[in-house]
Amino acid sequence: MLTGSGQHPIGNPMNFMRIFSALRKKLSCAAALGGLAFLALSPVGDAQVLDSKFLPPTEAFRVEATAEGADRLRVDFLVTPGYYLYRHRMSFTIDAGEGAVVAATLGAPDIPAGEEKEDEFFGLQQVFHQAVSVTIPVSRAPGGALEIPLVVGLQGCADAGLCYPPEKRRLKVVLPAASGTATAGPPPSATAAGATGGFVSEQDRLAALIRDGRLPLVLATFFGLGLLLAFTPCVLPMVPILSGIIAGQGSTVTTKRAFTLSLAYVLGMAVTNTLAGIAAAAAGQQVQALFQKPWIIVLFALFFVVMALSMFGLFTIQVPAALQSRLADASNRRRAGTLGGVAAMGALSALIVSACVAPPLFAALAVIAQTGDLVRGGSVLFAMSLGMGVPLLAVGASAGRLLPTAGAWMETVKKIFGVLLLAVAVWMLARILPERATLALWAVPALLGAGVLWGLRAATAAGWAARIAGLLLGAWGLTMLVGAALGGRDPLSPIPQLAREVQGLEFRAVKGTDGLDRELAAAAAAGRPVMLDFYADWCVSCKEMERYTFTDEAVKRSLAGAVLLKADVTANDAADQALLQRFGIFGPPTIAFWSADGTERTQYRVVGFMKAAEFAAIATQATRSQPDNAGSTPGSTP
Numbered sequence: 067m068l069t070g071s072g073q074h075p076i077g078n079p080m081n082f083m084r085i086f087s088a089l090r091k092k093l094s095c096a097a098a099l100g101g102l103a104f105l106a107l108s109p110v111g112d113a114q115v116l117d118s119k120f121l122p123p124t125e126a127f128r129v130e131a132t133a134e135g136a137d138r139l140r141v142d143f144l145v146t147p148g149y150y151l152y153r154h155r156m157s158f159t160i161d162a163g164e165g166a167v168v169a170a171t172l173g174a175p176d177i178p179a180g181e182e183k184e185d186e187f188f189g190l191q192q193v194f195h196q197a198v199s200v201t202i203p204v205s206r207a208p209g210g211a212l213e214i215p216l217v218v219g220l221q222g223c224a225d226a227g228l229c230y231p232p233e234k235r236r237l238k239v240v241l242p243a244a245s246g247t248a249t250a251g252p253p254p255s256a257t258a259a260g261a262t263g264g265f266v267s268e269q270d271r272l273a274a275l276i277r278d279g280r281l282p283l284v285l286a287t288f289f290g291l292g293l294l295l296a297f298t299p300c301v302l303p304m305v306p307i308l309s310g311i312i313a314g315q316g317s318t319v320t321t322k323r324a325f326t327l328s329l330a331y332v333l334g335m336a337v338t339n340t341l342a343g344i345a346a347a348a349a350g351q352q353v354q355a356l357f358q359k360p361w362i363i364v365l366f367a368l369f370f371v372v373m374a375l376s377m378f379g380l381f382t383i384q385v386p387a388a389l390q391s392r393l394a395d396a397s398n399r400r401r402a403g404t405l406g407g408v409a410a411m412g413a414l415s416a417l418i419v420s421a422c423v424a425p426p427l428f429a430a431l432a433v434i435a436q437t438g439d440l441v442r443g444g445s446v447l448f449a450m451s452l453g454m455g456v457p458l459l460a461v462g463a464s465a466g467r468l469l470p471t472a473g474a475w476m477e478t479v480k481k482i483f484g485v486l487l488l489a490v491a492v493w494m495l496a497r498i499l500p501e502r503a504t505l506a507l508w509a510v511p512a513l514l515g516a517g518v519l520w521g522l523r524a525a526t527a528a529g530w531a532a533r534i535a536g537l538l539l540g541a542w543g544l545t546m547l548v549g550a551a552l553g554g555r556d557p558l559s560p561i562p563q564l565a566r567e568v569q570g571l572e573f574r575a576v577k578g579t580d581g582l583d584r585e586l587a588a589a590a591a592a593g594r595p596v597m598l599d600f601y602a603d604w605c606v607s608c609k610e611m612e613r614y615t616f617t618d619e620a621v622k623r624s625l626a627g628a629v630l631l632k633a634d635v636t637a638n639d640a641a642d643q644a645l646l647q648r649f650g651i652f653g654p655p656t657i658a659f660w661s662a663d664g665t666e667r668t669q670y671r672v673v674g675f676m677k678a679a680e681f682a683a684i685a686t687q688a689t690r691s692q693p694d695n696a697g698s699t700p701g702s703t704p
Contacts, residue, residue, distance in 0.1 A: 123230045127151060127222050131237040134201065139239050141175075141200045141218060149224050153180040153192040154663050155232060157219035158202055161579075161648065170212060170241075171650060173203035204241060214239045232587065269673050272429035276446055284442075285449040291426040292453020298424070298675075299606045301454055303493055304335070304415050306486030308458050310373055311408055313483045321463065328462025330405040332455030334412030339451040340444050342417065343431055360498045363604070366418050370491040377484030379477070416451075418494070424607075424674040426450055431652045478522060485515040497604040501555035505546050508557045512543030570616040571625065573599060573632035578641035579648055582633070589629040590664030595689035596629045600646070600654040603636045607675040608655040618678035624685040659688035 120126075128144040141158065145151055158175055177200050180192035206212060216239055221232040272291075276284055295301055308331050312324045430450065434443035488511040496504040519536030523529045542560075549560030576582045582598070589596045601608045615621060635642035635654060649658060657672040670688035672681065 119226060120224055120228050121146060121149070123222070123233060126224070126230070127220060129218050129220065129235045129237065131216055131218070131239045133239055133241045136242050137204050137206065139202050139204060139214065139216070139241065141202065141216075141237075143194065143198050143200070143220070145194055145196055145198070145222070147195075148226065149222055150183070150193040150195045151198070151220055151222040153177060153194065154665065155219065155221035156200065158200070159217045159219075159648070161215055161217045161236075170204050170206040170214060173205060175200050175202045206241070210243045212241045214241060269425040269428045269432070269671070270669065272426055273432050276429060276433045276442065281442065281445070284446060288426055288430070288446045288450040289453040292450035293456050294453075295424055295426065295450070296454045296457045299610070300424075303490045304331075304458060305461060306483060306490055307370075307411070307415055309461055310377060310483040310487045311411065312462065313377065313480045325459065325462040326405065327408050328459050330408040331412035331415075332452065332458050334409030335416040335455060336448055336451035338413040338416040339454075340447040343427070343447045344434060344440055344444050362418065363494055363498055366414070367491040367494045370487045370494070374484040374487040374491070377480045377487065379480075428652060428656075428673040432650065478518065481518045482515070485511050485518060488514065502550055502553065505554055505557055505560060506550035509543040509546040509550070512539050512546065516540030516543060570612055571622065571630055573630045576631045576633050579645055582631070582645065585629065585631055586660060586664060589660070590662070592629075593662045594627060594629050595662045596631060596660040597625060597685065597689070598631045598633060598658045598660075600633050600635055600651060600656040600658075602634065602638075602654045605654045610675045611655055611657075615676060615678045615681050618682065620682040621678050621685065624682045625689065628685075628689045659685070661689065 126146050126149045130142045130144070132140050132142070134140050143151055143156075156175070156177060158172055160170065160172060178198055180194045180198070183191055183193045204214065216237045218235045218237060219232065220235070221230060223229040275287065279287075308328060311331070312327055427447075427450070430443050430446045433446075434440060489508075492504065492507045492511060495507065499507070516536045516539040519532045519539065522532040522536075546554075546557060546560045549562065552562055554560045554562045574585065576585055576598070586596060599608075599611075633642075633645055635646060646653070651658075655672075655674060659667045659670045661667055667688050670684055672684060676684075
């Protein structure tokens with residue numbers, strides 16, 4: 067071994083390259099790339115490599131990027147004779163660096179067909195031995211000149227027998243000013259799939275409807291979708307919140323007053339959802355995630371506990387006596403103040419209680435982000451929020467008739483709503499507490515509810531039914547306490563020894579963009595598809611996916627050969643935000659797929675909860691060996 071000054075232990079680079087060329091016929095592609103990576107990290111400099119018969123990759127493959135108008139750019143690959151580039155390894159993304167945001171997204175690149183080549187390692191591939199140009203549409207809002215920090219992925223080989231490792235080149239392209247309407251086309255996944263007659267995800271279909279449909283039809287459609295979302299676990303907790311507010315008004319509440327309070331609550335929720343959605347789309351972040359900090363969750367849960375205790379008559383929440391006398395002559399002002407407080411409660415509920423992403427919401431946010439059309443996107447968000455509020459308005463409209471106006475029944479109804487408010491508090495704390503502790507907490511509203519129902523008079527059929535329900539509820543509460551002591555975690559199956567053990571999918575955790583890139587590169591080298599699950603502890607639909615979808619045998623079979631990754635974005639820190647922004651994702655639950663060649667299959671993204679049978683069918687298509695559209699870009703934003 068040579069150890070003289072300036073001499074690498076391997077010896078002359080020419081000797082190493084001869085050895086490397088001889089071994090490559092016997093080694094796998096991964097081993098060959100590993101040897102080259104060792105050479106690249108060793109003290110051998112570029113000058114020494116130039117002495118060999120192989121050029122450095124920066125000279126073998128030159129990349130240039132130029133603007134072709136305000137909404138299109140061109141990337142030119144200049145290939146030195148004797149070398150070639152792989153078509154399937156070309157990728158194009160925007161990456162401004164951690165914490166930075168670029169108000170533009172790339173569409174599907176137009177990559178020309180290459181020459182067919184039987185590759186020793188990858189099989190039949192399309193390659194380029196000569197220069198090739200790729201055009202890429204850019205979705206952006208109208209405005210001045212925009213600098214695009216472009217990251218171009220590529221990999222090539224030399225005909226003489228050397229395969230370079232995959233690499234990324236960072237370029238900057240300045241697009242000229244864009245005027246008039248936003249220069250945005252359909253989402254790339256929808257475009258690509260539509261051109262080939264392939265699968266188009268629900269969120270992409272809805273995004274196309276928002277962008278291209280007639281506004282009255284779009285608003286009516288999303289109002290109906292909002293009505294359906296009102297019955298999901300993310301929105302249903304608002305019903306006992308509003309009911310508790312109405313019941314707290316006392317026995318003198320009228321139908322008109324109850325409906326007015328409900329309308330104030332719904333409008334507060336709708337306006338907040340709209341403004342938060344616009345802000346999230348413009349900033350590339352999920353605003354609701356900012357309100358899922360543990361201390362905020364605890365404070366809000368304590369607020370519901372205080373409201374519940376007031377319903378039980380332990381104390382009365384009212385204006386201090388000193389202020390009551392001053393406001394006695396200003397009843398209208400006091401009434402307006404009450405409505406303002408209810409609207410504020412609706413706004414807080416929208417941010418804290420309903421922290422879920424569903425396909426309609428994702429579609430609206432994506433259109434705002436891609437086109438910059440705040441009026442159209444905001445109108446859709448407002449219509450959807452009003453649809454979500456219809457059951458709440460029904461509660462208000464019926465309260466004057468369903469709630470007794472006097473007598474002991476009114477006190478019983480208030481106590482029942484107190485129990486429901488305690489259940490909402492436990493539901494919120496379940497996001498941050500261990501499952502075993504949460505199971506014990508669920509016993510509290512169950513036992514209190516049993517006591518309230520048992521206290522009703524049994525002289526009528528309704529009274530007897532209430533008492534029987536109270537007995538069942540009490541038995542369930544005691545069972546949950548016993549189950550928590552035995553190590554149980556599921557309120558629906560409290561006793562772990564009696565529960566059927568169901569094994570879900572086993573994921574590998576990833577953090578940030580660098581961690582994901584390493585896993586994707588390893589999976590592509592092994593020829594395995596990838597599924598990435600964006601998860602958060604405060605995401606109710608994420609836990610639904612874990613319990614009801616990922617435990618299904620058909621789902622497990624559909625993902626048998628895939629690498630399963632999970633990005634936990636609960637902390638919503640800089641690394642989490644950068645990862646979400648890279649893929650244009652507004653929050654969990656979102657699931658992305660990559661095919662075995664490392665190409666992200668954006669048209670198969672799953673947003674929101676999906677039942678097992680439907681998810682298994684999508685996962686099977688998304689992870690098959692050949693992508694629907696060879697022009698899709700790995701890691702590109704939608």
